[in-house]
Amino acid sequence: MSETRDPRPRRRRPFRTAVGLLVLIAVIGYFAVQRYSNGGAGAPYCTATATASGSDGTVQRYEMTPEQAANAATIAAVGISKGLPDRAVTIALATAMQESALRNLDHGDRDSLGLFQQRPSQGWGTPEQIRDPVYSAGIFYDHLVDVPGYSRLPLTVAAQKVQRSGFPQAYAKHETDATVLTAAFGEGGTPATLSCSGPAPQPGNPDKVREELARAFGKDALTGSRDGAATGHKGSDRATETEVNLQLKRDGGAGEARRGRAMAHWAVARSQELGIARVSYDRSAWIAGSGRGQWQVKGGNGAKDGDGDPHNSGPDEVRIFIAR
Template identity: 55%
Template structure:
């Protein structure tokens, strides 16, 4: 029996409906797989200091750890927050804050510095502390860099073929630098599921990392921060509080450094100024408020 026009239309509609249902099902499957694959994945987030609906930036623990090193090296050299913002924006553009062992021609590391252009040996450039120090040394030689547009200041150091690319990273870099220099308390957090932290932490390794990033004066004579429990590190901050009662900026700089490098150094708890961060819950207020004389880190066991 020949098919009528109406039956042909019904057939086409049926096929269209079936295809639509299949497409929706596929989209649902992909969404579920994405969520299940990313739920519980380690990640770090920095948010605007006001804690409201402001800007936020999410990154991997590797990126956060490198950002913390860049900031620590800058403040240890006496560079202002603006310099840290310029350095972070540059590294975001050049390497996405990853210490990569390849790049254009012989470019390497966080800032894609080139051995052939006098930045150092490949081994030196792949050391984030060294690479950060070299960046700041060149930035400090730029007259009035803190008053220049970020793109221009970064370009004076990098001499990139795409100088305008740095500008797009300025908002995220500014968020990061506010947290990592200690101006924005408890604004950086990392989520590190237990299964992603391999092995117990090593207090000697944490202390060595602190000294490399902040210099030997970061850890004064033993006992100056009070007793440290086994499997923990206490870092002295200084005065108990500022005149206005706020926690010293240095304390939050060290606390955020510890959180950002928690995955690398296997730190599972950081406490300072009445706040406590844990690898599974983030920041919260302590029931028993801690003092402001030291940042305390508990290591994974």
């Protein structure tokens, strides 16, 4: 006996679509909770934010992992320590975005390694040197400044003259994001910042922080620095922290302000790795594990005692507090 087919069409696709959307919403919600839970102490991530130039005030963002943020901070720091313009930093960041996605790779095409996929066989250095972000960024800049008029060239042309890539046009797609990062790591003319969320870090080593600062920004970064114990900020579960206080040149102008902003954001980007609990600069403070990882601004000069109030810093100092 043959089976009789139901002539009515079955309408399962809308149901499946609805279920798929619900699953997607649930996944998005889960990650949102992970990011913003406990005031920003959820899954670590970093965001560079900059207001686009012009009258519309468009806010541009670039999100990344703490590893990517730390590498971007190093690239920017080395460029600033060499006294190079923002254009050089943007070219370097866009190049590293394309070559490694801002990750310090131990592999690549043929013998390519590191942030810029530099090749030992082509004279870029030893494998150990190339895997050092400070070295690899430094030698990239050294080659870049040898390009006549690099700052006036299209980004793809300038990057290609250094990299000799088989896909030179690929650098162009990263220019906007690289510009946002450049603004966050020190450019003074554009309102910009770098924020990192995540739990409070494990205890760090002040000597390691000082060492890494000197490597990225040069030994002058520690000139006049003052270190010592500090009272943990209100709400902290640690009674004390160790402070590394970086003194900037008074009335140093835009260049010194750029350096101060870069060092402050460098500390935020490397907070998880180096055990940095909070950072203060120019009456603004970033505190690990609170405020959704955002910088908090306070008017006035802050509290007189300084230790308990993380906002108590002026434009002539960067205060870095290491967890103990």
